Amino acid sequence: MRIGELARRTGVTTRALRYYEEQNLLTAERGRTGQRHYPEVAIDQVRLIRELYAAGLSSKTIAELTPCVIDGNATPALLDRLAAERDRLDRHISDLTHTRNKLDTVLASASANLRTGASCRSDAAA
Numbered sequence: 453m454r455i456g457e458l459a460r461r462t463g464v465t466t467r468a469l470r471y472y473e474e475q476n477l478l479t480a481e482r483g484r485t486g487q488r489h490y491p492e493v494a495i496d497q498v499r500l501i502r503e504l505y506a507a508g509l510s511s512k513t514i515a516e517l518t519p520c521v522i523d524g525n526a527t528p529a530l531l532d533r534l535a536a537e538r539d540r541l542d543r544h545i546s547d548l549t550h551t552r553n554k555l556d557t558v559l560a561s562a563s564a565n566l567r568t569g570a571s572c573r574s575d576a577a578a
Contacts, residue, residue, distance in 0.1 A: 453489065453490050453491075453492070453494075454487060454488065454489060454490075455469055455470075455480070455487075455488045455490070458490045458494055458495065458498065461495055462495055462498040462499060462502070464498060464502065469488075469498070471511075472498070472501055472511075473488075475511040475512075475514075475515060476515050477497075477501050477511060477514055477515055477518065478490075478494060478497055478498065478501065480494075497518075500518065501514060501518070504517070504518075507541055508541075508544065509537065513537065516530075516533060517530070517533060517534055517537065558572075561573070
C-alpha cells in the first residue's frame with residue numbers, strides 16, 4: 453500500500469510515517485518511481501510504534517525494542533531491555549496513581565468547601 457493509504461488506515465500523518473522510516477522504525481519498498489510501498493503488516497507496526505511513543509519511549513528505545521516484532525528474532529538482551537521498560541512503566545503508573553489519589557483528596561476537600569464552607573486545607577493536602 454502507498455504511504456497515503458497507510459496514513460489513512462493508521463490515523464497518522466504521512467510526515468510521521470516518513471519520520472518513522474528515518475528513525476529505522478518502519479521500512480518500505482520503493483517502486484520504480486521511488487514511491488513508498490508498505491506491506492499489510494505495517495499497519496500493526498505503526499500502531500505498536502504509536503503505543504510505545506504514547507508510553508513515553510523514545511524513537512531510539514523503540515528501535516532497540518521492536519526487532520522481534522519486525523523480523524521475529526529475540527535475544528536475551530532484548531528480553532532484559534523489554535523487562536526494564538515494563539518495570540519503568542510500572543513505576544510511572546504507580547507515580548501517576550499516587551498523584552491521582554492526592555488530587556482526589558484535594559477535590560473532596562474543595563467539594564466540601566463549596567457545600568459547607570469548611571476550609572479546603574487539610575493535614576493531608578497541606
